[in-house]
Amino acid sequence: MALVNQAKREINAKIVFFGPGLAGKGTTLRHIFNKLKPEFRGAMKVMNVQDARMLFFDFTPPGDGNVEGFKVRFHLYTVSGSNVDPAAWKMVLKGVDGVVFVADSAPKQLDENRAALENLASFLKGYGQGLATVPAVLQLNKSDLPDAVAQAELDRVLNPSRLPSFTTNSKGGEGVLQPLMTVVKGVLAGLRSKGAEGVASGEGLQHMVETPPAPSAPVPPAAPVPEPAARVPAAPAAPAASEEPFTLELAGAPRAAGGDVICVPLTIRSGARTKSVVLTLSLAVEEG
Secondary structure: OEEEEOOOOEEEEEEEEEEEOOOOOHHHHHHHHOOOOOHHEOOEEEEEEEEEEEEEEEEOOOOEEEEOOOOEEEEEEEEEOOOHHHHHHHHHOOOOOOEEEEEEHHHHHHHHHHHHHHHHHHHHOOOOOOOOOEEEEEEOOOOOOOOOOOOOHHHHOOOOOOOOOOEOOOOOOOOOOHHHHHHHHHHHHHHHHHHHHHHHOOOOHHOOOOOOOOOOOOOOEEEEOOOOOOOOOOOOOOOOOOOEEEEEEEEEOOEEEEOOOEEEEEEEEOEEEEEEEEEEEEOEEOOO
């Protein structure tokens, strides 16, 4: 779900590149990064997640990429690796606003593509979403292979919902912008249909909307307390209850916050008590 930053007049939306291992998700993201002009994008960042690598960066589309005067910033995520832990995908997909499914056009990868689509549907369902409710496209990657499965056949096998599909070659970077821009248009259309007020007041979003802190009001001086006629000894204080041990849990997907900064939502638990906090980290930028 998109997040509203009232202080910066910004709406932050998340797009995830999902697909089977080694389909070209990370390569696609790097080519998109290199194709966008530096003035429209932030830095590419990398985090180790279990035995895989999470890649992400943010960008603002040129032209009319705003909603009621709010600039829309898109945060692109993927998890790269041959065998990504489902927990990593669930973390990244939380709050997603659009999906690019990167399929491998090699004939031997058809079963892997099907399994990945089933996993995507299951993960989205866990958040009350689906490919029918989230803007999504199919990126049929490695279409340059000599034995690549034809687009019509891949659509027949993988695309019964008739999502927009595109053939790409992420190794050379051909065609990688079209799937992304189609999802961007879909996300913008959805945001504009709600309006900035609707996005900010969406269920489960209000507590995440960033607003400038209100100035604190001066505290009036306390009225003098009259001295009692007789002092009564105070009852002994009850012994303090033993402290419950504290635990720290990841509460959602990390989000880029501009520059080299990433915000990680956490939940602190002590017995039946919980408190939500946001950990702000400064990350190193991977060159090349």
